[in-house]
Amino acid sequence: MLTVHHMRVSQSERIVWLCEELEIKYDLKLHNRDPMFSPQAIKDLYEIGSAPVIQDGDLTMGESAACVEYIIHKHGDGRLALPPSHPNYADYVYWFAFSNGTLQPAVSRLMSIKAAGVDSSNDTAKRYQGKLDLYLRHVDGRLGRTKEWLAGEEFTAADIMTVFTLTTMRTFYSIDLSAYSNILAYLKRVVQRPGYTSYREKGDPELPLMIDGPAPENFLEKLKSKA
Ligand SMILES: N[C@@H](CCC(=O)N[C@@H](CS)C(=O)NCC(=O)O)C(=O)O
Structure with missing residues (x-):
């Protein structure tokens, strides 16, 4: 099972939003800033200590762009990426x-x-x-x-x-x-x-638009x- 660690009010919102758009199964773990930077739980997972972090089997990985590419191709059948054959x-x-x-x-x-x-x-x-x-x-x-x-x-x-x-x-x-x-x-x-709304409800319900x-x-x- 894919696990997504989202630190509230941070770049890791991208990964929650992606999973909601792809409508894939994943386990969402929410973290609060401590008080402004990453909490120890994120630092324990990833030596860079920044959010997002994902886990998938033996894999633990950070860096939003890497997480997005990984999830799209491993769990999303390539959806939301355009293939080289696409005009755009x-x-x-x-x-x-x-x-x-x-x-x-x-x-x-x-x-x-x-x-x-x-x-x-x-x-x-x-x-x-x-x-x-x-x-x-x-x-x-x-x-x-x-x-x-x-x-x-x-x-x-x-x-x-x-x-x-x-x-x-x-x-x-x-x-x-x-x-x-x-x-x-x-x-x-x-x-x-709808995917953006679902991300907000699950990941950052208090955050103003x-x-x-x-x-x-x-x-x-x-x-x-x-x-
Ligand atoms: N280039 C990285 C940047 C990640 C990043 O800097 N995340 C911020 C949240 S917006 C963070 O974790 N800051 C807290 C810290 O580094 O302690 C990515 O896209 O994942």
């Missing part, structure tokens, strides 16, 4: 890679320099913010052309990889998406998916005060 294969591969290779690191970088006390008027901070703005325009432009999903007409794992950065990640680093109408329309489509333009309020402060 290159789009699928590109947007899947862009999510954790470029978009998510851009936000993480800004979050880290802010946490280190660097002011947003600092040249490096401005350069990084400019990069994030550029990447968001890139995503917005793509969605304006497809009018549907990142890889084209079909919803794929490239969407599952990307949505965390456009929603939940905004509680870690405030991003106003008001200027990106195609992203906002896309997020409305995302939350109408972060699909509006203005930066969401800081949910982490609420989590901290509960801890």
Whole structure:
């Protein structure tokens, strides 16, 4: 039986969402942040100590993109990935890679320099913010052309990889998406998916939907005060 370890309000939401979209059987283990970083249970499972972590027989593995690929091909008959024969294969591969290779690191970088006390008027901070703005325009432009999903007409794992950065990640680093109408329309489509609703009910029932333009309020402060 596949086991998915999800740390609430984290990138591991992708894996719960994927399993719900694929409608596969899996055992969901929920973890709380302790108080902000991974709890000991996640560190005991995986030496990097980050979420997600999956277990399948003798296998224990982290890294969202790896978990997504593994589950799709071992448990999902390849569904939600596009095969090389598909006309949108290159789009699928590109947007899947862009999510954790470029978009998510851009936000993480800004979050880290802010946490280190660097002011947003600092040249490096401005350069990084400019990069994030550029990447968001890139995503917005793509969605304006497809009018549907990142890889084209079909919803794929490239969407599952990307949505965390456009929603939940905004509680870690405030991003106003008001200027990106195609992203906002896309997020409305995302939350109408039954698989996304099931993930939220099972994995993050208290987390507000972060699909509006203005930066969401800081949910982490609420989590901290509960801890
Ligand atoms: N590239 C990794 C990043 C994983 C990651 O950094 N997860 C965060 C949650 S958003 C985490 O576990 N942070 C807590 C910690 O490292 O202690 C992935 O996609 O799985």
